[in-house]
Amino acid sequence: MFETVESVRHALDGQQYIATDEIATVLFLAESLGKPLLAEGPAGVGKTELSKAWAAATGRELVRLQCYEGLDESKALYEWEYAKQMLYTQLLRDRLANLLADTQSLAEAADRLGQEEDVFFSDRFLLPRPLLRAIRSDRPTVLLIDEIDRADAEFEAFLLEVLSDFQVSIPEIGTxxxxxxxxxxxxxxxxxxxxxxxKRRCLYLYIDYPDTEEELRIVRLKVPELAPELARQAVEVVQSLRTLDLKKSPSVSETLDWARALVTLNTRSLDSAMLENTLTVLLKYEADVERARRALRRVGGEGNGRTYH
Amino acid sequence: MEERIIKFIAALRAAGVRVSMAESQDAWRAIERLGVRDRDTFRLSLRATLVKDADALPTFEALFPLYFGSGTPPLGNPQAGLTPEQQQMLRELLEQMMRDLARQLQQLLEWLFSGRGPSEEDLQQLAQQTGMDPSRYPSPASARRLARRMLDLLGWDQLQDLLDQIWEALAEAGMDPRAIEQLQQQVGENADRLADQLGEFAGQQVREQRVEQARRRSPRDLLDRPLNQLSSEDMDALREQVRRLAARLRSRAALRHKRGKQGKLDPKATLRANLRYHGVPFDMRFRQRKLKPKLVVILDVSTSMRPVVEFFLRLLYELQDQVQKTRSFAFVDHLEDVTGDLQSHRLDDAIALVLTKLPAGHYNTDLGRSLRQLEAAHLDALDRRTTLIVLGDARNNFNDPALDTFGRLCRRARRVIWLNPEHPAQWGSGDSDMLDYAPLCSAVFQTRSLSQLADAVDRILG
Structure with a gap:
């Protein structure tokens, strides 16, 4: 489907996702080797976004499995729909009575009932969860297993099995x-x-924060309303914030939020008052905000080519 | 090429990156798809298949140029577009000029005008002549210095004058101005590339050294070295280790929490869950026992503890992050509550703050008084859920050890754990009261190295 790395990048571009050489190359490899792609990196650099863009670019359906502590097979793979089974047995009570009417003994009745067991453990009562949905789908899918590090180690082991041969066995139905x-x-x-x-089964992609030019391109693409001059200033501020030792560095999505905030506030220039007022969009810890304020004031004071006043 | 890739994978393994057979197979398949022609694509395909750990990426980046070259383009032949007569003219002129030049400068001109750059041995020789040894201080700065010195040795600063002379002489000899211009351009380009090559070479020397050092200084080794016998470089590496240790502890602790949650039967939840079975209790629900440990940590920051105090503080910081209900105290001659300091500041600031709050004097450690202060002012911090941890060497300057107070504290707390950086053989020697305290504690650990510390912490959390 995709012959070159360039075509992969182009397809992602079409989805407004700016891919670096690395992202495009690794994605191409994942696609052509048929291996899962493990994307790591700080929060908010577009890891989830990448899979969404790829699903859209290739016209596949996106099936998402959000991981969390305590996620287990019944939430990830399948579950029997007990309530529906219950309802059916209630409604079919008369039929069952008829069926079992001419049996002589309890054992015989149980045997006969056993023959009909398949009815209750069939596709009809199966509630497919994301993993099974992705496997059973007739259309090609992109399966996104989000934040796998939040799930427990046991679940990871279970996932291994699924990822290695893409088949699951359900005792009552088969493989x-x-x-x-x-x-x-x-x-x-x-x-x-x-x-x-x-890790061994996956291709590895580490997505880091983008550099100034890349991030600027992202901001220009996603928030075109922001004046180019201002966008550059904003991105430079964010980049300089990332060099500080913060509890949580601002992510790309926060840069975008900030850019949108600046548009909403009708900002003409990025002066220090505006900067201090909107800093909380970027930074989510009080200590970080304090630290950033001090640092930015220092930069502004020295005026070494980058002044924010 | 294949051999080089195999060697490269072996080098990655030697540097501590885990590369399995399956992964090297993937690498081959990836190379099959994308080829080796484009250097960057080649690098990325190796990286995506072989390295699965962000921590190992720098190792990969450092090793890659050692095995697959640096990507600086080779020199071009400036004489390519010249007629045979013009080449002859140039050769004669160069020979004439070189006669009274230094040997190094002769070689430099030779490289630039022939388009055949220095060989690996030439570079090695040149590096040796600088008399610098990048292995001693392998840093980017020393790489730059080495490159600079190599250029100096070649007579780089005289090069421009020399070239000007050559162009002039060629013009006088009646060479076609266009040919001269072409020569000028290619030679100038060659000079730039040569400088790049030297820089790259110097960088490689330094990197090789670094890889070598990293290999020698494996984390295991670090973990077992005594905390007070570490150089400042080791400290940085160790800090990283402490962070990783804490992260590992966190996930291990979380797992344990999960495994151990078979609490009391929860009738309400069970009824609700089993409505679908007509109220027949198939699916039992249990009330999760909320296991919330509480910690009270007393840290000795006196002079005798100084070499290891920073690490204990670091650990304390991580612990406080891990176990929400942690109260931290530090003492020399009196006790200070440092919980807030550790909570509201970043790690390095917090450590500095605690150490300035409690300046270590000479022979003024008084654990007994500090314990009594704890009992008088912070007894509420201790209850039956609390684990009391003492980090210290119990060297009390022959002050009253306040054993009765310590005994009362021990009875009040769930567990008392003492972490002592000294070897058990030294306990009780001199002013150490460790042997008196030890029987009152639930557990005493010697924590002279990070791995011992890790073991102890693991048991505390467990």
């Missing part, structure tokens, strides 16, 4: 193999170490 091998994206914010086994 279901993928009709279309989904393209799998895993994202991680690196809050814990993933297992070696999982």
């Amino acid at each position: 279901i193999a993928a009709k279309q091998r989904p393209v799998v994206f895993l994202t991680s914010n690196n809050t814990r170490e993933l297992s070696e086994a999982l």
Whole structure:
């Protein structure tokens, strides 16, 4: 489908996603080798966005599995729809009575009922969760397993099984193999170490904060209303904030929020008052805000080519 | 090429990056798809398949140029567009000029005009002649210095004058101005590339050294070295280790919490969950026991503890992050509550703040008084859920150890754990009261190195 790295980048461009050489190359490899792609990096650099853009670019359906602590198979793979089964047995009570009417013994009745068991453990009562949905889908899908580091280690082990052959076995029904091998994206914010086994099966992509020019391109693309001059200033501020030692550095999505805030506030120039007032859009810890204020004041005071007043 | 890739993978492994067979197979397949012609694509395809850890990326980037060259373009042949007569003219002129030049400068001109740059050995030789040894201080700055010195040795500063002379002489000899211009351009370009190559070479020397050093200084090794016998470079590496340790502890602690949550039967939740079975309790629900440990940590920041105090503080900081209900105290001759300092400041500021708050004097440690202060002022911090941790060497300057107070504190707390950086053989020697305190504690650990510390912390959280 995609013959070159360039075509991958082009397809992503079409979805308003600016891909670096690295992203395009690794994505191309994931696609052509048929391997899951594990994207790591700080929060808010567009890891999730990448899979969305790729699904849109390739016209695939996006199936998303958001991980959290305590996520288990019944939430990720499938569950029997008990309530529906219950309802059906209630409604079919008469039929069941008829069916079992001419049986002589309890054992015989149980046997006969056992023959009909398939009715209750069939597709009809199966509630597919994201993983099964991606595997059973007739259309090609992009499976996004978001923030895998939040799930427990046990779940990771279970996931390994699914990712290695893309088939699941449901005891009552049998093995279901993928009709279309989904393209799998895993994202991680690196809050814990993933297992070696999982990493081994994936291609690895580390997405870092973009540099000034890249980030500027992103801002221009996503918030075209912001004046070019101002956009550059804003991006430079964000970039300089990232060099500080903060509890949480501003992410790209926060840069975009800030850019939108500046548009909403009708900002003409980025003076220090405006900067201080809107800093909380970028920074989410009081200590960070304080620190950034001090640092920016210093920069402004020295006026070394970058003044914000 | 194949051999080089295999060697490269071996080098990655040697540098501590885990590369499995499956991964090297992937690398081959990736190279099959994308080829090796484009250097950058080649690098990215290796990187995506071989390295699965952000921490290992710098190692990869450092090793890659060592095995696959640096990507600086080779010199071009400036004489390519000249007629045979013009080449002859140039050769004669160069020979004549070189006669009274230094050997180094002769070589430089030779490289520039022939388009055949220096070989690896030439560069090695040149580097040796500088008399600099990048292995001693492998840093980017020393790489730049080495490159600079190599250029100086070649007589770089005289090059421009010399070239001007050559152009002039060629013009006088009646060479076609266009040919001269062409020569000028290519030679100038060659000079730039040569400078790049030297810079790259110097950088490589330094990187090789760094890789070598990194190999020698493996984390395991660091973990086992005593905390007070570390150089400042080791400190940086160690800080990284402490952070990783804390992260690992966090996930391990979280797992343990999950495994251990078989609490009491929760009738309400069970009823609700089993409505779908006509109220037949198939699916039992249990009330999760909220295991919320509380910590009270007393840290000795006196002179005898100074070498390790920073690390204990670092650990304390991470602990406070990990266990929400942590009260931290530090003492020399009296006790200070430093919980707030650690909470509201960033790590390095917090450490500095605590250390200025409690300046260490000479022989003024008084644990007994500090314990009594704790009992008098902060007894509310201790209850049956609290684990009391003492970080210190119990060297009390022959002051009253206040054993009765310590005993009362111990009875009040759930557990008392003492972490002592001294070797057990030294306990009780001189002014150490450790042997008196030890029987009152639930557990005593010697924490002379990070790995011992990690073990102890693991047991505290468990």
